[in-house]
Amino acid sequence: MRLLLVEDNARLASLIREGLDRQGFAVDWCETVDGAEHALKINEYDLLLLDLGLPDGEGLDLVRGLRRRQDMMPILVLTARGGLDDRVTGLDAGADDYLVKPFQIPELAARCRALLRRPGASLGTELTVGNVILHSAERSIAVAGLPVEATPREVDLLECLLRRAGHVVAKPALEGALYSMDAEVTPNALEACISRLRKRLSAAGANVQIRTVHGVGYALFAPVTTHG
Amino acid sequence: MDRAGNSKRGPTGPTLFRQIATRLAAFTLLFALLDVGIVVFTYSNQPESLAQELLTLEAEMAERSTTLAPDLLAGPPGAEHWAARYIEPNAHAPITEASRTGAPAGLLMDWTRRERIVGGYRISGVRSVVQDGQQRWLFMQFEGDGIRPYVPVIANEIVQHVILPLIPLSLILLLFNIFAVRRVLQPLRRAEAEVDALDPVNVLLRLSEAPAPREVNTLVRAVNRALTRLDETMIILRGFTANAAHELRTPLSIMQLSLDRLPPSPLREDLQADTQHLTRLVSQMLDLAQADALAVEPGTTVDLADIGREIVAAMAPKVFDAQRDLRFNAVGDTRALGHAEAIYRIYRNLIDNALAHAPGDTPIEVTAGPGPQISVRDHGPGISHEDVPHIFERFWRKDRRKTDGAGLGLGIVQRLAQAHGGAITVENAQDGGALFRVTFAAP
Numbered sequence: 233m234r235l236l237l238v239e240d241n242a243r244l245a246s247l248i249r250e251g252l253d254r255q256g257f258a259v260d261w262c263e264t265v266d267g268a269e270h271a272l273k274i275n276e277y278d279l280l281l282l283d284l285g286l287p288d289g290e291g292l293d294l295v296r297g298l299r300r301r302q303d304m305m306p307i308l309v310l311t312a313r314g315g316l317d318d319r320v321t322g323l324d325a326g327a328d329d330y331l332v333k334p335f336q337i338p339e340l341a342a343r344c345r346a347l348l349r350r351p352g353a354s355l356g357t358e359l360t361v362g363n364v365i366l367h368s369a370e371r372s373i374a375v376a377g378l379p380v381e382a383t384p385r386e387v388d389l390l391e392c393l394l395r396r397a398g399h400v401v402a403k404p405a406l407e408g409a410l411y412s413m414d415a416e417v418t419p420n421a422l423e424a425c426i427s428r429l430r431k432r433l434s435a436a437g438a439n440v441q442i443r444t445v446h447g448v449g450y451a452l453f454a455p456v457t458t459h460g
Numbered sequence: 461m462d463r464a465g466n467s468k469r470g471p472t473g474p475t476l477f478r479q480i481a482t483r484l485a486a487f488t489l490l491f492a493l494l495d496v497g498i499v500v501f502t503y504s505n506q507p508e509s510l511a512q513e514l515l516t517l518e519a520e521m522a523e524r525s526t527t528l529a530p531d532l533l534a535g536p537p538g539a540e541h542w543a544a545r546y547i548e549p550n551a552h553a554p555i556t557e558a559s560r561t562g563a564p565a566g567l568l569m570d571w572t573r574r575e576r577i578v579g580g581y582r583i584s585g586v587r588s589v590v591q592d593g594q595q596r597w598l599f600m601q602f603e604g605d606g607i608r609p610y611v612p613v614i615a616n617e618i619v620q621h622v623i624l625p626l627i628p629l630s631l632i633l634l635l636f637n638i639f640a641v642r643r644v645l646q647p648l649r650r651a652e653a654e655v656d657a658l659d660p661v662n663v664l665l666r667l668s669e670a671p672a673p674r675e676v677n678t679l680v681r682a683v684n685r686a687l688t689r690l691d692e693t694m695i696i697l698r699g700f701t702a703n704a705a706h707e708l709r710t711p712l713s714i715m716q717l718s719l720d721r722l723p724p725s726p727l728r729e730d731l732q733a734d735t736q737h738l739t740r741l742v743s744q745m746l747d748l749a750q751a752d753a754l755a756v757e758p759g760t761t762v763d764l765a766d767i768g769r770e771i772v773a774a775m776a777p778k779v780f781d782a783q784r785d786l787r788f789n790a791v792g793d794t795r796a797l798g799h800a801e802a803i804y805r806i807y808r809n810l811i812d813n814a815l816a817h818a819p820g821d822t823p824i825e826v827t828a829g830p831g832p833q834i835s836v837r838d839h840g841p842g843i844s845h846e847d848v849p850h851i852f853e854r855f856w857r858k859d860r861r862k863t864d865g866a867g868l869g870l871g872i873v874q875r876l877a878q879a880h881g882g883a884i885t886v887e888n889a890q891d892g893g894a895l896f897r898v899t900f901a902a903p
Contacts, residue, residue: 241710247717285706312709314743315698316750316801334713334739337720400773445776447788447826448769453780 233348236277237261238268238294239310240286248281248310251337257344265289272298277305279344284311284322292325299326306347310335342398349395359394362440362455364433366394375436385410386429393442393452402449426450480637488630495622500614504607511574511583513613518544519587519598536609539602547586547599580605647676655683694753701749708742744868747805748854751875754802761903762800764828765790771807772826784815785823796832796900802876803834803900809869810836810896817841818893832900842888851886873898 235252239245240263249259260275262268265288271277280298284291295307309327311318322330328347331340349359359366363376371387373380382390388409392401407422418424430442439455474482503510514536522533522544535542572585584601602609654667666687667680716735722728772788779786796803807826814824818840825837843851850856852874857867870884873896877884882900889895 241714244710244714244717247714247721251717251720312706312713314705314709314746314750315701316754316799316805320801332743333709334716337717398777400776402769402773443776443780445772445786445788447790448772448776451773451776451780453777 233257233278233344234276235259235279235281235344236268236271236275237281238265238286238291239263239281239283241283248337248340252341252344255337255341257341263287265291265294268294269297279347280305280307281340281344282307282309282327284309284313284318292322292327295322295325295327306350308340308343308347310340346396346399349397359391361394361397361452362438364390364394364438364440366391375433375438378436380432380436382429382432385425386432389425389429390452393450397440397452397454400445400449400451406449480641481634484630484634484637488626492622492626495626496618499617499621503610503614503617507581508572508574510610510613511585512572513617514610515572515583515585515587515600517613517616518600519589522598523589523591535602536604537611538606538608539604542600542602544598544600546596548597577603644673647673651676651680651683691755694755697753698750701746701753704749705746708746712739712742741868744872747872748868748875751802751805751872751879754799754876754879756797756799756802756880758797760797760799761795762798762803763794764796764803764832764834764900765794767800767803768794768807768826768828768834771804771811775808775811779811779815779824782815783820786811787823787825789825789827790829791827792830794829794832795903797903798880798882798900802879806873806876806898807834807836809873810898813869813896814838814840814894822893832902833897834900835895835897837889837893837895839893842892843886843894848886852884 233256235257237245237248237252237259239248239261242263245261245263249261252259259281260271260277262271263286265286268280268282272280282291282294291309291311295309298305298307306329307327308329308331309322310331310333311322312333314332319330319332328350329343331343357367357369359368365374366372366387367374368391371384373382373387373390389406392406392409403422410421410425426442426444433440433442441453441455443451443453445451503513518533518536525533531542531544533542533544535544570585570587572583574581574583580603582601582603584599586597586599589596589598607614651667666684669677669680669684712735716732716739719728719732719735722731768788768790772786776786811824811826814836818824818838822839827835827837852870853867854871855867874884877898877900880900882898884896884898886894886896
């Protein structure tokens with residue numbers, strides 16, 4: 233995974249690079265909007281990490297420019313601005329996520345992974361969380377290296393949850409995935425499907441957990457690991 | 461923030477209408493007195509015409525009192541030797557006919573004569589009166605001194621030429637003024653209503669200038685200029701907090717990430733905890749400064765349930781990580797007027813507060829609605845009666861050693877709620893636990 237970090241504070245940039253490096257990301261760094269434009273022209277990046285206040289311009293202008301050019305590269309804004317309107321302004325400009333400084337490296341890495349798992353992002357055709365692997369091309373699931381039987385609907389549901397692992401996926405989004413398969417979905421079809429999926433995963437010895445967030449949706453959590 | 465104390469109708473001066481009416485009455489009176497003065501002055505310079513008017517007035521009185529012989533009438537006040545009688549056209553007037561010139565003999569006409577005598581004057585004359593359709597001639601004569609005999613004449617003149625015309629004129633003027641003042645004050649009343657509508661919620665509102673008299677518009681423009689200045693200070697404050705945020709957060713990030721690179725040791729853990737505490741304090745103080753400078757754009761409708769789902773989704777991983785449960789529930793219509801990010805922070809701070817104060821295994825219940833309100837309920841020990849007045853105070857903590865917060869979270873919530881024109885209340889739920897409720901304006 234190759235990331236481009238645009239950050240004008242050299243010390244902070246080197247700390248972020250080192251931290252993400254240990255999490256398995258390759259990070260290029262530049263200090264200015266111009267530098268970023270140049271780097272984006274000559275290299276392919278999977279994700280852009282962008283500070284907002286840069287010496288030669290506004291980070292958000294870079295976001296707008298990319299989106300105008302139909303470049304759908306995931307963008308994570310890293311900012312020291314935590315004003316009431318800043319988050320919305322950042323997301324409206326076309327950023328995919330917004331993280332206010334100071335942050336911990338594991339948090340940043342988790343957000344990066346979540347963005348990279350999004351449909352269309354370049355994490356490849358395999359979605360892996362814990363010992364669960366979903367092959368998105370073959371529509372199959374494996375737990376601890378062994379294939380697990382699942383209906384197409386369950387695979388779809390698991391894909392949704394895996395792509396947003398560690399985050400809550402709202403019910404309407406999950407229902408949308410079910411409806412696209414089958415028009416006849418009963419009101420508690422989602423609950424029933426989640427419950428079957430849970431049973432299958434735990435029977436196969438999966439170390440991920442699907443939690444219910446009452447009134448909101450579901451979230452799939454990776455097994456607790458300690459990051460350095 | 462105590463706006464309830466200033467009632468809308470305070471002790472005010474007299475209304476403009478009353479002032480105008482009082483002044484108009486005073487001017488009328490002054491004008492009447494002036495008029496009377498002029499009348500008196502004019503006549504006192506013309507004793508001849510006064511005498512003429514006096515006899516005419518006496519004759520009119522005699523004409524009305526047909527039953528009484530004219531001799532028995534009182535005559536002018538203070539008059540001496542009053543004499544009056546009807547005379548024949550060809551009869552000789554006893555005293556004065558000889559002195560008259562120019563009148564044909566045998567024909568009488570109205571005449572008046574005023575002559576000086578010792579100690580005053582003597583007035584005599586003839587007036588034609590009509591009684592029972594028959595013309596008769598009345599001869600009158602009296603002696604008098606000074607102005608006193610003329611009082612009835614002057615009074616009559618005042619009534620005829622001052623009071624009778626002035627009273628209706630004043631009434632008409634007064635009515636006209638009521639109408640005019642009402643009309644002129646209309647824009648002032650509108651401006652008053654607009655100023656009343658100015659809330660902390662609505663600092664972006666300005667008074668409308670539209671078709672108002674120049675004097676009212678001058679005031680309206682002055683108020684608008686003051687509002688603009690207020691707005692500018694808000695913008696400066698917001699700019700300052702944004703810059704302060706930037707300047708503080710970057711070194712904090714460097715500190716945190718640098719500490720993570722140190723080899724594990726008890727000292728590192730302490731420093732990490734201190735840095736986190738400092739980070740939390742800084743971000744809460746910045747949040748509070750932002751809350752103080754918050755201007756809610758009027759008329760922005762948000763769905764409290766949507767914001768609630770968003771914050772619960774965002775916080776659930778952290779809450780689950782701490783082996784806690786967070787639940788969300790939406791009831792009925794949950795639309796409200798407000799600032800989405802500010803409401804997001806209200807939820808966040810209330811949930812943080814519940815996480816800090818309720819025991820580890822109890823769920824936190826977040827509810828939007830029914831109507832424009834949200835609530836966050838925990839199953840902790842609740843809030844003791846004597847603490848309720850303090851929990852919204854800035855930097856207040858129940859036990860400074862136990863909690864690691866800055867004591868600003870609920871203060872921020874209260875300020876954000878106030879900026880919405882809303883309110884925050886806290887109560888202990890019947891089956892235990894604290895229940896915080898924030899109400900907003902309905903769209």
